[in-house]
Amino acid sequence: MVAVIAAGGSGARMNSARPKQFLEIGGKPVLLRALEKVAAIRNVRQVVIALPRAHVAEARAIVGKTRWRVPVLCVQGGPTRQESVRRAIGRAAAADLILVHDAVRPFCETSLMIEVLAAAWRYGAAVPAIPVTDTVQRVSKTGRVLATPPREELFSIQTPQCCRSGVLKAALERARTAGFAGTDESSVVRWAGHPVHIVPGAASNIKITLPMDFHIGELILSGADGRTASPQREAAVQRIGHGIDYHTLVEGRPLVLGGVRIPFEKGLQGHSDADALTHAVCDALLGGAALGDIGKHFPDSEPAHRNRPSLEFLREVRSKVEEAGWRIQNVDTTILAQRPRLSPFMEQMRANLAEAMQVPQLCVSVKATTTEGMNSEGRGEGISAQAVALLVRAEPA
Ligand code: MG
Numbered sequence: 001m002v003a004v005i006a007a008g009g010s011g012a013r014m015n016s017a018r019p020k021q022f023l024e025i026g027g028k029p030v031l032l033r034a035l036e037k038v039a040a041i042r043n044v045r046q047v048v049i050a051l052p053r054a055h056v057a058e059a060r061a062i063v064g065k066t067r068w069r070v071p072v073l074c075v076q077g078g079p080t081r082q083e084s085v086r087r088a089i090g091r092a093a094a095a096d097l098i099l100v101h102d103a104v105r106p107f108c109e110t111s112l113m114i115e116v117l118a119a120a121w122r123y124g125a126a127v128p129a130i131p132v133t134d135t136v137q138r139v140s141k142t143g144r145v146l147a148t149p150p151r152e153e154l155f156s157i158q159t160p161q162c163c164r165s166g167v168l169k170a171a172l173e174r175a176r177t178a179g180f181a182g183t184d185e186s187s188v189v190r191w192a193g194h195p196v197h198i199v200p201g202a203a204s205n206i207k208i209t210l211p212m213d214f215h216i217g218e219l220i221l222s223g224a225d226g227r228t229a230s231p232q233r234e235a236a237v238q239r240i241g242h243g244i245d246y247h248t249l250v251e252g253r254p255l256v257l258g259g260v261r262i263p264f265e266k267g268l269q270g271h272s273d274a275d276a277l278t279h280a281v282c283d284a285l286l287g288g289a290a291l292g293d294i295g296k297h298f299p300d301s302e303p304a305h306r307n308r309p310s311l312e313f314l315r316e317v318r319s320k321v322e323e324a325g326w327r328i329q330n331v332d333t334t335i336l337a338q339r340p341r342l343s344p345f346m347e348q349m350r351a352n353l354a355e356a357m358q359v360p361q362l363c364v365s366v367k368a369t370t371t372e373g374m375n376s377e378g379r380g381e382g383i384s385a386q387a388v389a390l391l392v393r394a395e396p397a
Contacts, residue, residue: 001117002095003038003160004088005049007031007059007103008077020208021103022058025217026327027359030208032062033106038099038160039068040110041117046070048092049103050077050084082182086172097121098168100185101160104208107220113160115199120162125194127162127186128201129155158201161185167194222329222392237393239326241288245279248382257335257342257383258349258366259311259356264340268383271300275310277335277366277385281353282310282317284331284389289321314356326391328359333387335368336377342368 007021021031031049038047047070051059059074075091077084085100092098097120099113112128119126132154138147161184163171168185171192175182182188186196204220206213223237249255253267257277268274282294291297297320298305298313321328331353335342346366354361371378 001041001043001045001097001099001162002092003041003044003047003099003101004085004092005031005034005038005047005101005103006077006081006084006088006159007049007051007055008081008084019052019055022055022062023208023214025106025208025214026221029062030106030217031059031103032066034101034103034108035063035072037106037108037110037113038101039070039072041099041113043117044070044099045095046093047072048088049074050088051075052077080181081184082172082175082188085185086176089169089172095165097162098165099160099162100168102207105159105205106208107217108158108160108205109202112199112202112205116160116162119197119199120164123195123197124167125161125163125186125189125196127184127196127198128158128160128205129198130158130201130203131155155198156201157184157186157198158205158207159184163189163194238329239288239290239391241284241286241389241391243280243283243285243287243294243387243389244384245276245283245294246376246382246384247274247276249380255340255383256310257345257385259309259352260345260348262340262342262345272298272305272308272310272313276383277333277349277387278310278314278353278356280385280387281331281333281357281389282313284387285314285317285321285328285357285391288389288391289324289326291320291324311352311356314353318357321391325393327393328357328363329390329392330359330363330365331357331387331389332365333367333385335366335383335385336371336375337368337383338370338373338378338380 022029049059053076056074056076063072075088078087116126116128132151136149136154137145140146171189174192175188180191190196206216247268247270249266250269251266253269255262255264255267256273256275279294286293349366350361350364354364376382377384
């Protein structure tokens with residue numbers, strides 16, 4: 001079997017300069033997510049991705065970052081989806097079955113893909129379909145309802161769509177000669193006279209079309225879309241972590257918080273750069289993953305850590321947390337300091353922390369408060385920071 005991924009979208013409906021297949025959900029391009037699911041099918045021999053010419057290089061860069069079990073080819077598509085698929089098939093290796101998937105359907109489970117494959121093998125052509133729940137009307141150009149097709153006969157058709165190779169190639173060639181334009185492969189194959197069977201599709205197999213779909217996508221990733229509604233599963237997919245750190249203020253040391261060097265007459269005492277904020281974030285991440293604390297991973301007794309920038313610790317902590325199977329969802333922090341005023345530096349702190357954790361800046365919050373002159377922070381003896389982090393179970397690779 002060979003797979004074709006149709007990635008021809010322009011992003012017109014997303015109000016975005018970049019086509020939606022290149023935008024990220026959960027820190028990963030939509031196209032890459034779709035490719036991962038397709039490449040995970042055991043009997044796929046090759047994947048061909050058809051793209052607008054202007055985006056072939058970008059897709060190659062994304063694909064090239066990962067090593068794939070199967071060869072992945074990025075090729076220039078045509079002016080329509082149908083023509084793009086036809087050209088992609090022309091570049092594909094010979095195969096008994098051809099599976100066509102939308103680049104903007106990143107959440108189709110590999111198990112559904114295999115069901116479609118099995119049905120195509122049996123019937124010649126198969127597609128996933130879900131019953132329509134809205135009433136569907138035929139409407140005139142002037143906006144008058146003309147007819148109400150019986151709803152029990154109506155299904156929304158998803159991808160991947162799979163056909164015996166000879167059936168799909170012949171149908172596409174015939175449609176090209178006759179000038180027939182279908183909105184998907186199943187339309188073209190049926191128009192050409194071949195039966196197409198349906199298998200039950202999945203509600204989570206959404207097509208990313210509108211900006212709202214990115215929010216729905218995040219819900220699907222977090223498992224909150226209902227597929228994983230059991231309390232045990234919920235407990236297993238999300239974890240919270242907390243971190244707290246104190247350092248004393250002394251003369252002759254730089255003041256570094258969130259990787260930003262802040263002009264002040266004193267700085268924080270410590271073995272590393274004593275960045276209390278970054279230390280609290282490290283502890284929150286390690287805590288969420290139950291991996292111990294920063295002292296365990298970067299001991300004071302280690303001379304190599306002397307005066308080290310703490311953002312380097314945070315980068316390592318992110319790797320450790322990811323290796324343990326967790327993805328960082330968001331981090332919220334509070335710095336407790338009587339002086340100096342920190343608000344001018346907070347955006348840079350957020351940017352530094354986000355960069356070190358490789359998450360979008362909107363997932364990182366930095367706040368600060370005085371303690372109204374109370375406590376050690378209020379008396380200017382030191383600065384402390386607290387952080388909470390939410391981790392979600394990473395997708396199996
Ligand atoms: Mg510390």
